Amino acid sequence: MRSVDIELGGKTYTVRELPSRKSKAWRGELETPLRGLLGSTSELLGAKLSTDAILPLLGAATDTALGSIDTIFDLVCRYSPDIDKDRERILDEAYDSEITDAFREVLGLAYPFGRLGQMVTGLIRLGSKQPATEPSSPSPSGDDGTTSSTQ
Numbered sequence: 001m002r003s004v005d006i007e008l009g010g011k012t013y014t015v016r017e018l019p020s021r022k023s024k025a026w027r028g029e030l031e032t033p034l035r036g037l038l039g040s041t042s043e044l045l046g047a048k049l050s051t052d053a054i055l056p057l058l059g060a061a062t063d064t065a066l067g068s069i070d071t072i073f074d075l076v077c078r079y080s081p082d083i084d085k086d087r088e089r090i091l092d093e094a095y096d097s098e099i100t101d102a103f104r105e106v107l108g109l110a111y112p113f114g115r116l117g118q119m120v121t122g123l124i125r126l127g128s129k130q131p132a133t134e135p136s137s138p139s140p141s142g143d144d145g146t147t148s149s150t151q
Helices: 020-029 031-045 051-066 069-079 081-085 087-093 096-110 113-127
Strands: 003-008 011-016
Touching (some): 003 096, 011 081, 020 031, 020 069, 069 081, 069 096, 081 087
């Protein structure tokens, strides 16, 4: 189980990843606003979006995608009971940018595609015969494969 620390109004909350069934239910609450965002963006781009593009896109456009900070904050509160318990204090003391950042963090827990991509890339590298990095010594420049230095 993963967790993230989220600061809202000067207080730090540890938000833990929800179990799969609860996470699925929470993601279902995003369906209507997310569908509107992805539909209009796909039309603009002229192509369907891949899952890898969802998080960066939402991170860049959460305010306009979901309509308001209030909607975003409600979704964060539904994901984290600890934040929900402190809702009134947060609304009085937190900045909109903190709420937007909190939403991005929660999305990262609910949609862990970034981690999946990193794992797949790592597995591909493990099976590759190519070295992960190039040698640090200079390439041979002479006919016999040696390097020369002139001063």
